[in-house]
Amino acid sequence: MTPRRPLPAPVEYALIPLVNLLASLVVAAGVLALIGADPLDALGSMAEGAVGSAEAWGYTLYYATNFILTGLAVALPFHAGLFNIGGEGQATMGGLGVALVCLGFGGYSLWLVLPLAIAAAMLCGAAWAAVPAWLQARRGSHLVITTIMFNFLAAALMTYLLVDVLRVPGNGSPETRVFDPSAFLPPMDALLGLLGVPFPSTPLNISLLLALMIALLFWVLVWHTRWGYEIRAVGHSPDAARYAGISISRVILASVMLGGALAGLVAVNEVMGVHHRLFLGFSNGYGFVGIAVALMGRNHPLGIVLAAVLFGALYQGGTELAFDHPEITREIVVVVEGLVILFCGAFENAFRGPIEALFGRTGAKPA
Amino acid sequence: MDTVDLISVAASTLRLGTPLILAALAGLFSERAGVIDIGLEGKLLGAAFAAAAIASVTGSPWAALAGAMLTSIALALLHGYAAITLNGNQVVSGMALNILISGLTPTLATAWFNQGGQTPPLVESQRFGAVALPFADDLAGVPVFGPIYSGLLSGQNLLVYLAFLVVPAAAWLLFATRFGLRLRAVGENPHAVDAAGLSVAGLRYRAIIITGALAGIGGAYLSIAQGAGFARDMTAGRGYLALAALIFGRWRPAPTLLACLLFAFADAAQLRLQGVSLPVLGVIPVQFVQALPYILTVILLAGVGGTARAPKAIGIPFVKSR
Numbered sequence: 062m063t064p065r066r067p068l069p070a071p072v073e074y075a076l077i078p079l080v081n082l083l084a085s086l087v088v089a090a091g092v093l094a095l096i097g098a099d100p101l102d103a104l105g106s107m108a109e110g111a112v113g114s115a116e117a118w119g120y121t122l123y124y125a126t127n128f129i130l131t132g133l134a135v136a137l138p139f140h141a142g143l144f145n146i147g148g149e150g151q152a153t154m155g156g157l158g159v160a161l162v163c164l165g166f167g168g169y170s171l172w173l174v175l176p177l178a179i180a181a182a183m184l185c186g187a188a189w190a191a192v193p194a195w196l197q198a199r200r201g202s203h204l205v206i207t208t209i210m211f212n213f214l215a216a217a218l219m220t221y222l223l224v225d226v227l228r229v230p231g232n233g234s235p236e237t238r239v240f241d242p243s244a245f246l247p248p249m250d251a252l253l254g255l256l257g258v259p260f261p262s263t264p265l266n267i268s269l270l271l272a273l274m275i276a277l278l279f280w281v282l283v284w285h286t287r288w289g290y291e292i293r294a295v296g297h298s299p300d301a302a303r304y305a306g307i308s309i310s311r312v313i314l315a316s317v318m319l320g321g322a323l324a325g326l327v328a329v330n331e332v333m334g335v336h337h338r339l340f341l342g343f344s345n346g347y348g349f350v351g352i353a354v355a356l357m358g359r360n361h362p363l364g365i366v367l368a369a370v371l372f373g374a375l376y377q378g379g380t381e382l383a384f385d386h387p388e389i390t391r392e393i394v395v396v397v398e399g400l401v402i403l404f405c406g407a408f409e410n411a412f413r414g415p416i417e418a419l420f421g422r423t424g425a426k427p428a
Numbered sequence: 429m430d431t432v433d434l435i436s437v438a439a440s441t442l443r444l445g446t447p448l449i450l451a452a453l454a455g456l457f458s459e460r461a462g463v464i465d466i467g468l469e470g471k472l473l474g475a476a477f478a479a480a481a482i483a484s485v486t487g488s489p490w491a492a493l494a495g496a497m498l499t500s501i502a503l504a505l506l507h508g509y510a511a512i513t514l515n516g517n518q519v520v521s522g523m524a525l526n527i528l529i530s531g532l533t534p535t536l537a538t539a540w541f542n543q544g545g546q547t548p549p550l551v552e553s554q555r556f557g558a559v560a561l562p563f564a565d566d567l568a569g570v571p572v573f574g575p576i577y578s579g580l581l582s583g584q585n586l587l588v589y590l591a592f593l594v595v596p597a598a599a600w601l602l603f604a605t606r607f608g609l610r611l612r613a614v615g616e617n618p619h620a621v622d623a624a625g626l627s628v629a630g631l632r633y634r635a636i637i638i639t640g641a642l643a644g645i646g647g648a649y650l651s652i653a654q655g656a657g658f659a660r661d662m663t664a665g666r667g668y669l670a671l672a673a674l675i676f677g678r679w680r681p682a683p684t685l686l687a688c689l690l691f692a693f694a695d696a697a698q699l700r701l702q703g704v705s706l707p708v709l710g711v712i713p714v715q716f717v718q719a720l721p722y723i724l725t726v727i728l729l730a731g732v733g734g735t736a737r738a739p740k741a742i743g744i745p746f747v748k749s750r
Contacts, residue, residue, distance in 0.1 A: 092532065092535065095536075095539075096535065096536065096539030096540070097539065098539075144519050144520070144523070146523065192726070193726075196726070196729065196730050200729075200730050200731075202726075202729040202730055203671075203672075203675060203729060205466055205519060205523070206668050206671055206672050206675075206725065206729060207725075207726055207729060209665065209668050210665075210668070210722045210723075210725050210726050211726075213665055213719065213722045214719055214722055214723065214726075217715040217716065217718060217719040217722075218715070218719075220715045221713045221715040221716065224715075225713060349527055352520075352523060352527070353527075356520065388538070388539050389535075389539075390534060390535055390538045390545065392530075392531045392532075392534045392535045392538075392545070393531070393535050394531070395527060395528075395530060395531025395532075396528060396531040396532050396535055397531075398527055398528075398531065399524050399525070399526075399527035399528025399529070399530075399531055399532070400524075400528060402520065402523060402524035402527060402528075403506075403510070403521065403524035403525070403528060406516070406517055406520035406521065406523075406524060407507075407510035407511075407514070407516040407517060407518075407520050407521030407524050408509075408510055408514060408516060408521075409514075409516060409517075410514040410515060410516055411514055
């Protein structure tokens with residue numbers, strides 16, 4: 062690798078991601094033009110739908126809550142040089158944990174149910190990540206393939222459970238019964254109402270605060286603990302880390318399983334906060350969005366929170382867009398997601414070179 | 429299970445194995461040249477869409493096949509640009525293409541055909557059909573050989589035969605030609621290839637074009653040979669299964685072929701096992717039966733770990749030493 066002096070922080074953490082995002086949006090605009098839509102009109106429609114009103118913000122931040130969690134779930138193993146694609150399955154299994162707690166402890170105080178649900182979501186998510194993590198650590202099995210397989214397996218298991226085990230007799234759709242209202246998470250409008258701030262009723266609930274708290278803990282963990290140091294050391298140079306006495310397989314196991322635990326928390330927002338029941342496919346692709354969010358946020362919690370809000374706006378804006386324009390489907394959001402991963406991840410060196418030249422930072426390190 | 433059942437399971441193993449074989453051989457070229465290809469799934473899906481779209485518009489399966497191959501090659505080149513020219517993260521690049529294509533195909537399908545993310549169903553003349561081998565009907569009565577010849581070997585799709593021809597061709601190209609030697613060398617020790625005065629990037633790009641072409645045939649098979657049209661996410665993880673087969677086959681053509689057939693057999697068996705009552709186990713819930721290929725993938729990858737040796741330079745960007 063060419064030795065590089067680091068770029069100034071605003072360039073590294075703001076300019077480069079923005080240029081990459083811009084490139085993704087330009088290509089997405091090309092796709093819109095290709096299918097005969099007016100890109101500027103579409104962008105306006107999306108922006109209006111995503112941030113044009115307090116209600117729009119509520120939906121945007123509700124989606125962002127999921128993306129903060131799945132983004133962190135990808136970022137943590139990424140610091141150890143591992144790619145966790147299993148957020149989707151881990152979130153699904155988190156749903157099982159949350160639902161079992163909420164169904165079993167309906168009627169008890171939320172002060173009891175919420176911690177239990179959080180623990181169950183993390184435990185189930187981590188458990189679902191444990192087998193791929195162990196196989197990677199001990200057998201060298203490709204984590205990307207095994208986590209993808211576990212996504213398919215989680216979907217199969219959940220279909221079985223919801224169709225044959227947890228379904229309410231007589232109900233045609235594969236879902237559990239609605240939880241006892243005591244197990245509903247307070248929506249944000251209720252919380253803000255207590256403070257005297259009026260806010261429309263949206264799916265946004267106190268899970269957002271949980272996600273932000275987790276992002277802060279993530280920062281402490283990765284940059285201010287010995288354990289976080291070990292993760293980053295393995296990510297930078299497994300050989301050096303091994304020489305320094307760090308157990309690589311322990312780091313793999315721990316980082317992937319904790320990643321799974323974070324993805325599992327999506328269920329707290331979705332199942333406990335919004336839908337109040339477990340149903341098929343509630344993870345809705347959020348696990349994959351986490352990849353884009355982590356890459357765009359450069360695996361740093363602050364960046365991930367910002368990228369998550371951006372993707373929340375994209376999701377919400379995309380829904381409005383599909384509503385306004387029947388020729389555009391919601392999948393346009395998945396296109397943007399793929400483009401962001403492409404430009405922020407795979408093509409990250411495409412714009413870096415010219416930008417480095419602009420700031421005069423290429424070439425050999427001064428002696 | 430009698431002979432007829434056995435032959436029918438074997439025949440569907442060949443049918444279901446074809447896209448896996450083509451995709452795994454596609455991955456073989458890329459990975460042997462040192463470029464990880466997680467993006468097989470996206471290439472299959474993109475090619476399947478291109479083939480179905482072109483077949484329904486032009487009516488020609490051959491034009492559709494060509495279009496599918498070009499689409500897949502274009503995706504491969506995009507991956508190559510990230511992996512070879514920009515020295516980017518190859519796993520991330522492959523995943524980006526998979527996600528991009530899974531969003532792009534239904535977007536385009538909805539806009540162009542207005543059928544909820546599908547392409548219009550294709551008629552017989554727009555697809556590749558079954559090919560009867562000579563004397564298939566005459567020999568059907570011959571004991572043992574007859575049913576195998578007329579029920580299993582004959583009457584398969586044109587692209588099925590093509591896939592099985594590609595296996596020895598790929599083996600020859602990789603292991604018996606100068607190009608193959610260089611391609612493998614570039615995946616093991618690119619610096620040596622560079623020192624010998626050959627272009628590492630040039631060789632890797634050529635390998636990746638072959639990858640794109642083969643995956644393109646595999647994708648076309650799904651939508652215009654085995655199926656009759658494109659449906660969203662119709663690849664259902666086959667690109668990843670192919671990659672697992674490639675790893676289990678230790679990056680060699682013949683063992684990879686066997687691994688693909690094993691996956692295909694699991695898939696054929698799951699279709700048979702649905703709703704069947706087994707001794708001891710009883711009726712296994714259909715969801716678990718359907719998950720059989722995915723479970724098998726994990727088990728095979730678990731068994732192979734540590735013993736399979738990947739091409740040495742796989743995933744490592746080549747930076748010319750000065």
